[in-house]
Amino acid sequence: MDTVTVRENLERIREGVAEAEYAAGRPAGSVRLIGVTKFKTIDEIRPALEAGLGEVGENRAQEFTDKFDFFSSYGVKKHFIGTLQVNKVKYLVGKADLIQSVDRLALAEEIGRLAVKRQVVQPVLIEVNIGSEEQKSGVAPALLPELLKVVSDMPGILVKGLMCVPPAGSEDEARPYFARMRELFLKAGERSLPNVSMEELSMGMSGDYKAAIREGATMVRIGSAIFGPRAAAKPF
Secondary structure (H helix, E strand, O other), X not given: OOHHHHHXXXXXXXXXXXXXXXXXOOOOOXXXXXXXXXXXXXXHHHHHHHOOOOEEEEOOHHHHHHHHHHHHHHOOEEEEOOOOOHXXXXXXXXXXXXXXXXXXXXXXXXXXXXXXXXXXXXXXXXXXXXXXXXXXXXXXXXHHHHHHHHHHOOOOEEEEEEEEOOOOOOHHHHHHHHHHHHHHHHHHHHOOOOOEEEEEEEOOOOOOHHHHHHOOOOEEEEOHHHHOOOOOOOOO
């Protein structure tokens, strides 16, 4: 996709976010736009960064590592948004501004262990399998309170909110799942757990971000609507 098209797409998404904020009665600028750059080359990403995209999301540890210096040169915030294997945590702790996909205790334990070793505090989101889909990662909604309680006692981790990927479908079909996420988010915030601050609710992608914003998303993760359809994944 050419530079002009990427810039135009980014501006269109910014306008869409602003419209959704207004429609929901939310303050302008209350939703953060995360540009999903997975499987995109540096040359494909650069036009968006030059147009002011300030936050990016990668879903593979190797790609995150490969692009880290490039992203750092633009001063953008770097999110990890994909399914994360425990043995890949070492590439992210202390480098990712936010790991959005913590979905199980073993993963949280390894993040905490490495964070303490590296003398950092790693911000994370807990990923919820809001549609209870077998093929997707994420903690079951019913098990979220217990996972939050255990993780809240771990040194080296700061839980800043929740993330989800709803079942595939239309924007209208996604909205009930977003509403359920908002309920979980609010209930988690009421518990006042140590090292848990429900500040961020990451939900909504290219096809359903407006519904997510109406239901309280503070972050939307947009890839194809900015950069075009992604190419097939390359093996690492």
